[in-house]
Amino acid sequence: MQIVSNLAGLTLVIFSFILLLGLFLLKDRVKASFRDIPAFRKFDQAIGTAVEDGTGIHFSLGSSGITNPRTATSFAALSLMRHAAGFSAASDQAPIATSGDATLTILSQDNLRTAHYFAGAEQSYKANSGRLAGVTPFSYAAGVLAPIYDENISANVLVGGFGVEAGLLSDAAARKQSFTLAATDSIPAQAVLYASASEPLIGEELFASGAYLETGRAHLVSLYVQDVLRWLIVAALIGGAAMKLAGL
Amino acid sequence: MTRFISPLIAIVAGLLVLLGYFLPNNDLLGGLRAKFIEWAVILAAAALLVGILNLLTVHIKKISAKEKGSFYSLLLIISLLFTLFVGLFAGTDSSAMQDLFNAVILPVESSLLAIMVVTLIYAGIRLLRYRNDLMAFVFLITVLVIMLGAAPLPFVELPLVGSVIRPFIISVFSTSGARGILLGVALGTLLTGLRVLVGTDRPYGGK
Structure with a gap:
């Protein structure tokens, strides 16, 4: 069980890293707009x-x-x-x-x-x-x-x-x-x-x-990644709740 | 040169510790992780000495410049040196040190905690001056309901507040809100760590 959670954690870190790097390299193509x-x-x-x-x-x-x-x-x-x-x-x-x-x-x-x-x-x-x-x-x-x-x-x-x-x-x-x-x-x-x-x-x-x-582009991109990960977690939570409701 | 060396050391050490955490069965990575953390603890202990010297310097300067509150700075230095000598000569586990802790530090910190109660009541009253909006009202009403539900009221018992409303707020609204905040903080922590690992954030300063 410990190995599974460790691997899940490592996967999340690697996924976040790839997302961070990918969005960073896309540079100006990523237009982020955040709430005030x-x-x-x-x-x-x-x-x-x-x-x-x-x-x-x-x-x-x-x-x-x-x-x-x-x-x-x-x-x-x-x-x-x-x-x-x-x-x-x-x-x-x-x-x-x-x-x-x-x-x-x-x-x-x-x-x-x-x-x-x-x-x-x-x-x-x-x-x-x-x-x-x-x-x-x-x-x-x-x-x-x-x-x-x-x-x-x-x-x-x-x-x-x-x-x-x-x-x-x-x-x-x-x-x-x-x-x-x-x-x-x-x-x-x-x-x-x-x-x-x-x-x-x-x-x-x-x-x-x-x-x-506006301390740097890395901060902007990392906030964008944070938002993407948050939506993934929201989807996982709703999916989990729906599956539980369906008795799966 | 240090511009490149310090990020390099930080990135390599960070990556090795991270991998050692996720792959604990790997002897090399696990051993390196333990060693690096051990070094960090030793460095933190050495930093404490530097910090104490910094504290002394700040207060000595304050006394020599006769700044406002310099009497308290003098008290701080005397107390610090006294505690240092007691610790050095009687030992940190001695009854004298225990007495110092129980008779000075513990009551003073407890008193500050007690002052917090008054401060928070005052802050609650002042809140509507800062933010005269719906959330501020919700915040204050929730605080009142939770306090009424928890406090032992003389002569009266408010129906439903302690038995239904308070537990419902705590177990549903409070817990779900706290989990949401914690998830956000965890994601923020992850991304801050990654920024340090890729070297775009350099909390260790340097030019």
Whole structure:
């Protein structure tokens, strides 16, 4: 049974890879149109406002490091941060990133430095722009409250592997009346963020950020593949239910 | 040169670990997978030391610049060093460390969790200011129904809420919605992993 599920998993990965590669190679022939998610539009505006006002953007990347199953969420958060930091790197106040895992802190520093380099603002990069705020979920939340309240932040991006402690962060951001884009893979945390953040993303919208913010063609294609796979799963679920109904 | 080397290492290591996961009976791939994960854990432990140094640096700078909240930074550094010395000299399994955990970390984290309750009630009230739409109303009404169904109410018992409506919402709407979200997250995770494996996404930074 284990072999069958392993092979099914491997088949899904290979199929997704072929689809990803195929659509990527088709290049401009694939015209993807996605539904409007206002949070991303407002996020672009918030970056622009921050750059114009000389205020900072704070990225809170959560507590998922490289050694747990939620790593992909952190990778998606890093990708979003790198893209947005590229626009705000040359601002009067450089963007900062806080994380609850040391490996993620190092990755955030590396990504911030790269964003500054490509923005031609390498001299404004500071090593403490990427910070470890705490190593347990609530100590992390307590550590992140300080930059939200005390530093000149106009936009908070709470994207990554959070638990319900994210509610404390979004509440702090709301009290400071700053823009808050919030997304996570945890269902309880999504419920908390839906109630407390001004711009929450639900479910897989976190993984669609790259495509919506136009970070590259790979992100656009991967969102397209995601949609194709979702329809296949929907068909399989309906087919399974119909077969069960028919007594097969 | 590092522009090519780091993606190459990431892609090869990622592929070997992935194949080792799906083909566990292959001794070579299984062994490589175990070894790579072991290395990742060692690296993560070393990274923790770097992270602690980063934490110290940030707070020392805050104190020296006399920034707002620098007193708390001082408290943090003193607590960190105190805990480090207790751990080094008494041992991590010692009763002193257990006491520190039970008397400081546990109650503080529990208190933060308690604050969450107040925060969430306030957020619920504020929700309609952010989103004055149908979904926000549905969200709030669902929260109210679930809470009324779960809370022990004095003197009264609401008919059907606890026995029929709440279980129905949880077992049908909530479970199906959660499964849908989880499927979406799983697909997103798969595609993010694939992007890293083909080298189009480079979370490890680099120029």
